[in-house]
């Protein structure tokens with residue numbers, strides 16, 4: 001479970017999240033909100049990429065401020081732009097990078113990389129330079145690079161924004177099939193219609209929170 005207790009976050013002296021308290025227990029949770037409402041800030045708080053100015057965030061009882069490293073191992077984070085995430089020249093090396101950093105045994109790394117290449121349809125790109133892939137392929141690689149680490153929660157920041165229809169569908173299906181808890185920041189309403197919970201932010205505050213059938217119309221009404 002991910003829990004936020006009275007979380008306020010400010011950049012400099014400008015607060016962008018105000019006293020948020022949330023228990024994220026459902027399996028698939030979406031964060032909706034207009035531009036600048038604080039969605040990415042909230043997402044980054046969930047895996048300790050940033051820590052709150054006031055209040056606390058915990059993941060399975062681990063505090064992001066105190067146990068940042070352990071939290072980041074539990075909570076995978078997929079950035080909107082895969083270029084931020086891809087670090088290694090070839091697809092295969094990129095997938096192995098995070099596993100090597102965790103000092104897993106060599107044969108375990110090879111096994112996990114081979115399985116990920118297969119599962120995410122990347123096998124034929126194995127030896128290709130990652131920077132030569134298309135935007136959609138890179139997004140899949142970035143997602144695979146996070147999932148290969150087998151996190152117990154996965155946070156996605158606008159995963160379908162840069163994708164064409166085909167890759168968008170692929171990513172939606174992939175997210176749908178994940179066994180982990182997923183938290184998705186998105187503007188893509190189709191993606192979240194079967195989610196368990198939708199949290200709507202406006203001006204750094206929660207203005208709607210419930211199943212998609214309730215929260216999405218509330219969001220659309222507020223934006224319109």
Ligand SMILES: Nc1ncnc2c1ncn2[C@@H]1O[C@H](COP(=O)(O)OP(=O)(O)OP(=O)(O)O)[C@@H](O)[C@H]1O
Pocket residue numbers: 011016033034035036037038039040041042
């Ligand atoms: N690193 C930063 N330094 C200063 N201000 C920031 C920083 N990151 C975000 N902000 C500001 O905080 C506010 C909330 O930003 P955030 O990225 O969390 O919103 P968002 O809801 O994800 O927006 P969008 O839908 O446009 O991506 C914005 O006004 C933004 O300009």
